[in-house]
Amino acid sequence: MGHQNLWFSHPRKYGPGSRSCRVCSNHHGLIRKYGLNMCRRCFREYASDIGFRKILFLLFRNWGVVKVTVLYLICALQYAGAIVRMDSDDIPEILVASRQNQLIFLTGLDIINNRSHAAVFSAFTVNREVDRPPIDFVMLNGTQTFCESKVRRQSISNFSRGFIRVDWFKKYVSELPSVIVLFADLGWDHPSWNEKATECESKISSLRASIGSHATRICIVLLQQTQLIDNPLAVERTTKLCQLCQLPAKQLFVLPLGERMFSSVLRLETAFHELAQAFYQQCLKSIRARSIPNNLSNLIIRQQFKLAFLSELRQDTHTALRHYKLAYQHCTECETVDREIFELRAVAGLLNYKICQLSFFHSAALEALAQQRRHNNVFFCLPPGSYPSPATASIEHLLWKGKQCSLFANLFERAVMSGLVAVSTQHPGIYLQAAACYYRQANEAITVLNVSSQLAGLVYPSPDPLLPTADIFYGQRPWRTATENGSLLDPETEKNALIALELRCSPNHDRCIALLTSAMSQFKKYKCLRMQRYMMLLLSDEYFVTGQYVKALQFASHLIWECRREGFMQPITMLLLRALICAFRVADVKEFMTLSMQMLNLRTFPTFASITEQIMTNIGLIRQGFPPHIPIPHVNMSSADVEACQHIWKTAFAERVFFSISAPRIDAFIRARVAFLNNTTETVHADSLILLMVALSSYCTKTVFFEKMKIAVSDGSKETEQSPLYEFTEDNVEVNPRKETVKMYKMSLPHSYCTTARQLMVNGLSLEMGSVHSSVYGTLDWDAQSLSYGTYDNSYMNSILDACVGQTTLKIEPREAHLRLEEADQNEALLGEIATMPLSFICEETSPIGSVRLDWSLDAKEEVAGSVVFVNEENQFVSNGTKVLEYRNSQIPPFKVQLNVKYCSQTVCSTNMSVMASIQLDNMTVQKRFLISMRSRLPFDISSKILTINNDVIENPLVETNFFIRADITTVAHIVISDISWRSGTEVEADKDDKILLKNEICCSENDIITVCSPVRFSVKAEERCDLGEINIRWRRNSVLEGWVLSQLNIGSVLVKNSPLSVEAQPQTSYLIVRTAIPVIFTIRNLYNKMIDLQMTLEPADMFVFAGNKKVLVVRFLFSLHRYFSNSQIIFTEAFFIKFRLIEALEKCYNVTMA
Structure with a gap:
């Protein structure tokens, strides 16, 4: 192989100097010689595919670092969209699927006339689940032709043209099957078995002749109605049929027709899949065996792509991914001329798409993201070139970058739908936004090209140079298919091609709007709210450019409210200008007035001071029912556009116009505050004079007039929601600049209305423009919350109400009854006794009185459960009491009302008793509430001691030893004691007679001391504290003869020690x-x-x-x-x-x- 002695390094795994394979990014011994920088595994695959030679790859080095600059285009009108014909080629539909299907032809089935054949075909093709083998079953008709075998020509000039042939995909997807299945109705005991077998042999021979030199597998499926398990003819005739058709036995199958047909179909699919695997493996071997020169990068890329695609068909996606990475690596190292950059970028984009697609398919999202970043760093920074012209080349490069980002976003979204978890920092919206930005830049360049080019009067060339030809490579320009070795065509053809490109070059904003809309939904899904608003800003620009002013106005108005809510004021200035122009173009009266009143707030927007006069003029024209002038000077509008807008305004004013503006929501230039002036108290009574102050201030340099001011005052009840309690109006209100307008109003509530406590508040304030009878009528409204002075707004001048003068809400209570309470003689009771509290009320009402009702109970704020109970007339304990006094003779005040309240204190406490006095007058009922203090204390104070028989005080007595218990009882009032008894503890021994300490009545004065003594003995088993027991005293006060009270006094406890x-x-x-x-x-x-x-x-x-x-x-x-x-x-x-x-x-x- 020639690569046995190449030196390689084991790279560091971490830290500076770490290296990884440029293909698979793994560490398997990096080969760095000849600039390969490949691991041994990838190099073996690389060397076996192309044959290793010592060549020096020309690498594009020092391309620089991609600098991503996010441009927030806020102050300029942007053009966005996409072009139709200058865009890069789309990914072929065949390659979009992440799982390629194997092509299998079916023949011999009459699905129209034979129901059993139709059932067989449906079992193979209908409702295919994901777990079934990826196979496309196609019926082979008589007119269909197979892919013909081509004679390979060894001309290098022919090999050097293009990278990937477009029609090559169809050969393995729709033309060249991996398996051809012949179905035949033939049973083992068929009477004409020999004739049927000969017919099958004839069909097989015909199929072999049609296939030619291709390695397509052929198999036979016998359709049989019944299948005997032990049929003696099966083995014999199977062997004879295989010999006759020259097929191996594993390519002959039997399909029983009946209920169990579907399970047999599943087994057949598995067998067909194995045969298809063998076919694609044979194709891979054939492609690897081809000799390709190492100096032709396009042929190497073509071969790697073919190997990857066939590996996908063979369902070996990991091997396919490795070949795609090798092909992409050759693309990065490929040195091309300027005329072939377009095609190289298209092929690199296709390979990048397949790499990312398979990475997501393998659940390796990080690898897909890393590949996309690498793709950006390598190809996005390449110069666009100058062919066919610098302007068109730049536009094509921008469109290609946008296409790459949108394709990856689609892959990312598909992976998320399949279960991938995305985060706010990595999600499809980021790439959709990048794609939209590239398309916007391309559309700007298109607009500049259309303005600057001399295309007027030119005729589209004929024949069309952009029509694709049959023999074309992926990404190749249509008019360059006839060239060889990358040479240029004749100047006339090149000129016609450039003219055709420029004439077809037109922006298509729909694609950009679709991308921005999808990106906005993605940012919203992943809680990236600021980026979502930025997408809305870009959408507003796009809609403005396309003339969809209503949608542009909606987005701009919403963004103004969002930015103001978050305090982000910088973009509001541009948004106001954009929205005002849109409102002018669509004749939206409410939005135009709303935006104008925001722009008049010069404290927030001082840049609008130069157009204040024009804004005020337009507001005056609209209030009079006339169309406004152009809102912004020097705006890019033609005279025809202005006349069209004026016509729309006149149409809008043909009918009566009403609008209502919420001043606090839009940050209007007028500030309104209200307050009730009633000294410093927060509560007033009926018949009191109440002053209401209204302050208006403006931060506009012009005086503003309003036809009417309306203030509504209510008590917050549901009855007053329809009609307010008070309504003040003021005609011809004038608000001067830098001067506060103050209005005062008086009000008084009658007694008949104030029967219960109410909360008085200003429900709303309205400044009216026009009248209800005029053609244009509008209001500037404030609600109750915005009228509160507690909300500080730095957009206005300081108001006098900011000094917290008065209150924004006022509590109104009914008039109190003219009743006063004389001092009570006794307000302290002893614990357990039934005490009587005499109360004397003096009525000082001036009008005749019908009745007086007195209700008493414990104060709700200090109520302690069971602390004090009252005693009614039936001597029953109750929680409250009532007494009604009727005055039939209309007694004239002043007179005294006497009330004796009986109560009993259950615990030692200090609380308040509430007495509500209600006086019935002629036409109303007045009330007054009194709080009376009540205290209770113990009737006795007790102290106890343990004495020895020698009368010595001891703290820790001993067991089984005689002692004395002495108790000193101090009285706190003048009382009579009838008897005193002692209830000893469980561990204390005492005689029964010794437990009765006093039998006769005695009279005691305050602070008298009663001493009682009793002998005791302690019988505890271990050293512990012993309860001494309780002393029961029966007593009453000297002033009463009845009402004896039994008090229990705890003596305490003592620590008893053991003694031998x-x-x-x-x-x-x-x-x-x-x-x-x-x-x-x-x-x-x-x-x-x-x-x-x-x-x-x-x-x-x-x-x-x-x-x-x-x-x-x-x-x-x-x-x-x-x-x-x-x-x-x-x-x-x-x-x-x-x-x-x-x-x-x-x-x-x-x-x-x-x-």
């Missing part, structure tokens, strides 16, 4: 005599679960002496009671309380000291 022993000391006698010996009994209990040894020592105090043993030893003390009797006499020196001190218990594990 319990000690009790008791004198043997009930009385003691000074200086007389008294025996004392000490009782000791073992509370420990083990046996312990004790040593007891009695330490006397200074008040007495011992007459017996002071130390006693007790051995093996286990769960028993031990009493120790002191035999020594205790002699007291003076009278005092006895206090025995300190018994020491010694145990092996620990020491415990107890009192």
